Amino acid sequence: MTTTATQSDARAAGPASASRRRARRGDLLVRYAFIAPAAIYMIAFFGYPILKNVVMSFQAYDFTTFFNGEAPFVGLANYTATFSDPIFTRALGNTALFTIGSIIGQFVIGMALALYFRKKFPLSGFLRSLLLLPWLLPMIVSAAVWRWILEQDNGALNRFLEGVGLISEPIPWLVSSSTALLAVIIVNIWLGIPFNVVLLYSGLQSIPDELYEAGQLDGATGWKSFWHITLPMLRPVVSVVLLLGVIYTIKVLDLIIGLTGGGPANATQTLATRSYEMSFIEFDFGQGAALSNVLILIALAFSLVYLRANARAAKKG
Amino acid sequence: MSTATTAPAAPGLTPTPHRPRSRRAWIHTVIGIVLVAIMLFPVYWMVNASLAPAGNSLNTQWLPLNPDFSGYSRALADQGQNLITSLIVAIGACVLSVAIAAPCAYALAQFKIKGTAVLLFVVLISQMIPGIVIANALYTVYTPLGLINSIPGLILADASQGIPFAILIMRAYLETFETSIVEAARVDGCGHVRAFWSIVLPVSKNSLITAGIFSFLFAWSDFLMALTLTTGETIRPVTLGLYTYIGTNDTDWSAVMSTAVLSSLPAVILMIIAQKYVAAGATGGAVK
Numbered sequence: 001m002t003t004t005a006t007q008s009d010a011r012a013a014g015p016a017s018a019s020r021r022r023a024r025r026g027d028l029l030v031r032y033a034f035i036a037p038a039a040i041y042m043i044a045f046f047g048y049p050i051l052k053n054v055v056m057s058f059q060a061y062d063f064t065t066f067f068n069g070e071a072p073f074v075g076l077a078n079y080t081a082t083f084s085d086p087i088f089t090r091a092l093g094n095t096a097l098f099t100i101g102s103i104i105g106q107f108v109i110g111m112a113l114a115l116y117f118r119k120k121f122p123l124s125g126f127l128r129s130l131l132l133l134p135w136l137l138p139m140i141v142s143a144a145v146w147r148w149i150l151e152q153d154n155g156a157l158n159r160f161l162e163g164v165g166l167i168s169e170p171i172p173w174l175v176s177s178s179t180a181l182l183a184v185i186i187v188n189i190w191l192g193i194p195f196n197v198v199l200l201y202s203g204l205q206s207i208p209d210e211l212y213e214a215g216q217l218d219g220a221t222g223w224k225s226f227w228h229i230t231l232p233m234l235r236p237v238v239s240v241v242l243l244l245g246v247i248y249t250i251k252v253l254d255l256i257i258g259l260t261g262g263g264p265a266n267a268t269q270t271l272a273t274r275s276y277e278m279s280f281i282e283f284d285f286g287q288g289a290a291l292s293n294v295l296i297l298i299a300l301a302f303s304l305v306y307l308r309a310n311a312r313a314a315k316k317g
Numbered sequence: 318m319s320t321a322t323t324a325p326a327a328p329g330l331t332p333t334p335h336r337p338r339s340r341r342a343w344i345h346t347v348i349g350i351v352l353v354a355i356m357l358f359p360v361y362w363m364v365n366a367s368l369a370p371a372g373n374s375l376n377t378q379w380l381p382l383n384p385d386f387s388g389y390s391r392a393l394a395d396q397g398q399n400l401i402t403s404l405i406v407a408i409g410a411c412v413l414s415v416a417i418a419a420p421c422a423y424a425l426a427q428f429k430i431k432g433t434a435v436l437l438f439v440v441l442i443s444q445m446i447p448g449i450v451i452a453n454a455l456y457t458v459y460t461p462l463g464l465i466n467s468i469p470g471l472i473l474a475d476a477s478q479g480i481p482f483a484i485l486i487m488r489a490y491l492e493t494f495e496t497s498i499v500e501a502a503r504v505d506g507c508g509h510v511r512a513f514w515s516i517v518l519p520v521s522k523n524s525l526i527t528a529g530i531f532s533f534l535f536a537w538s539d540f541l542m543a544l545t546l547t548t549g550e551t552i553r554p555v556t557l558g559l560y561t562y563i564g565t566n567d568t569d570w571s572a573v574m575s576t577a578v579l580s581s582l583p584a585v586i587l588m589i590i591a592q593k594y595v596a597a598g599a600t601g602g603a604v605k
Contacts, residue, residue: 034423038484122343133584141559276541
């Protein structure tokens with residue numbers, strides 16, 4: 001890298017060391033100019049918002065602030081209010097259930113499909129790319145479609161279940177507080193399957209066929225080869241898939257707002273939806289910021305674990 | 318288990334690649350089609366319900382035997398403007414993302430200057446920051462700046478997903494990129510900017526397309542920024558239009574589903590014409 005710099009300097013400036021230094025500084029400036037727009041953007045649209053959220057979380061920042069510009073500092077009041085709010089506890093529990101349920105469902109079904117599509121058969125590649133579709137659709141579109149499918153009286157799911165005799169009465173999927181969270185999790189599983197399939201499939205592709213052939217010689221077929229060859233070989237990819245799944249799932253907002261709006265009776269309220277509600281429905285930006293800081297901390301914790309796992313996966317090849 | 322006992326059975330067990338197994342393979346295809354059909358049922362249902370006659374859509378038929386396009390004409394009348402807004406915002410965010418990300422990705426991959434490691438770490442982490450955090454703070458600064466209800470405001474906010482993703486995708490590509498041609502050009506007196514513009518960009522066209530497609534899709538699909546950073550009906554992306562549509566008391570599902578179909582078109586079109594880039598982006602964004 002330094003060789004290119006000195007070579008071009010030598011052509012431009014000759015042996016005089018002062019001008020060479022100047023040229024090198026100019027070169028360095030040009031290099032930084034490549035990064036500058038992105039750095040400025042990242043500071044303005046990530047650095048600043050995070051900082052602003054931290055500051056706001058210690059302020060009484062509400063609707064009046066937009067009129068008189070006053071947002072007095074209130075210490076930890078927003079945090080104590082947040083943590084003592086029963087809806088917060090509910091949202092925290094829902095976030096955990098939503099995340100764990102979604103991850104397990106997405107992963108198990110995603111893995112099954114990835115294994116299936118590893119078989120060589122006509123149209124395999126084409127069908128696999130069709131599977132991506134749910135992941136590419138805007139989340140709010142999926143929410144709208146599922147709202148219609150899960151509709152109590154005319155929804156396709158209840159009509160199907162009644163048709164095959166599994167239920168005798170329509171299930172109020174999205175409007176009953178006992179089923180709403182389950183319904184939201186089901187939809188999120190559907191949304192997450194493509195992502196799991198793609199990553200797990202590419203992980204499976206990197207396992208050499210010889211391993212399975214050797215395993216067959218030792219009598220490892222079917223489940224045995226899955227447990228003793230596929231899973232161990234896939235472990236780095238699996239940890240990346242699971243961690244990314246968690247990171248993406250804890251911040252899901254569009255889907256829940258589109259399906260239930262956090263209701264009924266906070267049954268599907270998560271930290272993300274509650275934070276939105278605090279800021280933009282109740283216009284208490286201070287408390288909304290406190291809540292979203294809790295969300296950032298959770299996301300960051302998983303992100304750091306993810307970055308380590310990913311680095312390890314990259315090292316292994 | 319010893320090799321000796323299994324050795325005689327081995328030739329039968331090892332699949333010979335050229336043995337004609339077409340019938341079994343086709344059975345796999347049929348099962349594969351069924352699995353994909355189950356997964357894509359909601360997409361089918363959306364199209365099916367969009368073709369149901371308006372007013373009579375309370376009980377959508379399983380097959381659209383009498384397709385009725387009144388849902389679409391109502392959707393276009395109600396949401397046509399919003400679709401155009403979405404298109405402008407998504408194209409703007411796509412161009413902005415690639416324009417900002419490409420030089421940065423090149424610098425991260427090729428210049429070993431101070432701060433690049435930090436920047437790369439920040440880019441990785443930024444992808445994991447919940448959007449509500451950004452929206453929360455942006456609202457408070459957008460208000461005094463007059464960026465609420467504005468197309469530039471939405472473009473800038475929506476690029477917050479596209480830019481980190483585009484940087485990572487393009488950097489992953491440029492890391493493996495053969496530097497010798499750039500070095501040769503540099504020796505011949507070609508500046509960094511010229512080398513980037515006339516050598517690096519043309520060669521990395523594929524990663525540019527991948528990054529651009531995803532930046533477009535992210536912005537097109539955005540709901541949160543539209544929800545928080547617009548308040549009126551004048552500037553309203555179609556995702557938000559769809560949301561307010563569902564919320565109306567007397568929901569006309571065929572119009573809602575027609576809007577949903579129209580809002581899905583970019584994803585479907587991109588998947589058809591740019592399949593390989595989509596698959597590349599799906600894996601590249603995560604495992605790099």
